[in-house]
Amino acid sequence: MGRVYVVGTADTKGEEMAYLAGVIRAAGRSVATIDVGTRNPAIPVDVTAEKVAAHHPDGATAVLGIDDRGTAVAGMSAAFAAFAETLDDVAGMIGLGGGGGTAIITAGMRRLPYGGPKVMVSTLASGDTAPYVDVSDIIMVPAVTDIAGLNRLSRIILHNAGQAIAGMAGAPAPAADDKPSIGLTMFGVTTPCVTAIADQLRADYDCMVFHATGTGGRTMEKLADSAMLAGVIDITTTEICDLLLGGVLPATEDRLGAIARTGIPYVGSVGALDMVNFWAPDTVPAHYAGRTLYKHNPNVTLMRTSVEECARIGSWIGERLNRCDGPVRFLIPEKGVSALDIEGGAFFDADADAALFEAIVATVEQTDRRRIVRLPLHINDPEFAEAAVAAFKEIA
Structure with missing residues (x-):
């Protein structure tokens, strides 16, 4: 069945990542967390930012240890896009983030095959999502509140998103016929x-x-x-x-x-x-x-x-x-x-x-x-x- 990958910047969204991963595990799915942050993570993760950054064409130094935030986000976007293409056990991918996190995570999601579940919980989901979705099949979920600590509303939003990806991963669409x-x-x-x-x-x-x-x-x-x-x-x-x-x-x-x-x-x-x-x-x-x-x-x-x-x-x-x-x-x-x-x-x-x-x-x-x-x-x-x-x- 593969794993559901929970992706976020674990330096700033660690609490929310852990909560979301727990929701999906409780629904019976296998979960792996991926850190796409550029600073020390607040929670343990299964895939570190260093491992992701190493997939940048110019190596991890083009992503980590950079003071300019825009340059770091662009670098991690390129690295995560390359990293996502190496995954061969994706039952689904769900991300959460603000502006930077959304740009990074959807860059990787767009590299995944059509039909695989992809859900992005984002503070930008109610605006112009074209730069993030492009011609992919990413589902954008409005975060409603900022992703800056759990609260009574964000817990519900993340819970619902987690249940959605767990359901999609656990009941994939039946195979199509063999017609070209x-x-x-x-x-x-x-x-x-x-x-x-x-x-x-x-x-x-x-x-x-x-x-x-x-x-x-x-x-x-x-x-x-x-x-x-x-x-x-x-x-x-x-x-x-x-x-x-x-x-x-x-x-x-x-x-x-x-x-x-x-x-x-x-x-x-x-x-x-x-x-x-x-x-x-x-x-x-x-x-x-x-x-x-x-x-x-x-x-x-x-x-x-x-x-x-x-x-x-x-x-x-x-x-x-x-x-x-x-x-x-x-x-x-x-x-x-x-x-x-x-x-x-x-x-x-x-x-x-x-x-x-x-x-x-x-x-x-x-x-x-x-x-x-x-x-x-x-x-x-x-x-x-x-x-x-x-x-x-x-x-x-």
Whole structure:
């Protein structure tokens, strides 16, 4: 069953670590404590800070004995991330901390495999947790009070968190079937297409659908890099719009990088490349004044991409596809790229679409393995989904 690792800075959070470890032991789980502090611990621990610090690329001296707190925290974060990768008996990991501790502990948690229980009790859990969770499956639990000594409320919070990790570690999810997994990208405006594709492939594949919100695409590509995907059907590449045009749900410059590195079968398309995402209307940058906007909901505003922008997006995609030596089929739906980009729709713009399509065709160096397929269909037509499925089966 492995062990539940309780992680904290034992120099300042020792009392809380000991209490949390006791809760988990009382629930019947095997426990090991890890100190990621940079000063003398207040309690005995199973894994010392010195042992963790030794995993820093520059050795323990790059972590311990440093007066500057920021440098010490950064050093221990790197060391714990490297140390976490060496653990092979993790039934679960739970951490507790403030700002520094949260940064250190989640750096290690992010290196653990998906699916393993990871719980972080943090004073930062009710704010912007993106820097700590990133594209991992860490569960953030608000500490409510500062982690500065036990009190009647902190005992309850830590008790509940301990019971949660003990339950997860003691009753792991059943093993999945042996069908190979594929990644698919979807947005609300491409849902009919991606749903139809998944329905047609689910008998033979474990279909993992990712919401194309920036983190969705990054997660999918992380799984590809980790050899957890047998292929990708990337219908919704909209995150590239936000990357290039300053939207709030951007990809990184490494979008499609995992496809190039792994060479796994790839079917892509231009889903939702007609839009850039912003929050409420007053968050749209001033230099976009006068543009066509669509209120998706009270918190999300979409901006139609222009002819010039679509040409830029198409060239960017084409350049990335040229780096892919694995089998690639890139499908172009000539009658529209989203539910809004349809004749009579809010974002219908034949000229912008044409600029996008022509830029892709002009940039991609087509070979027997890398092909562009133009279809006289809308992206949400049932026939387009059928064509995507056929293309994937051809190269998988």
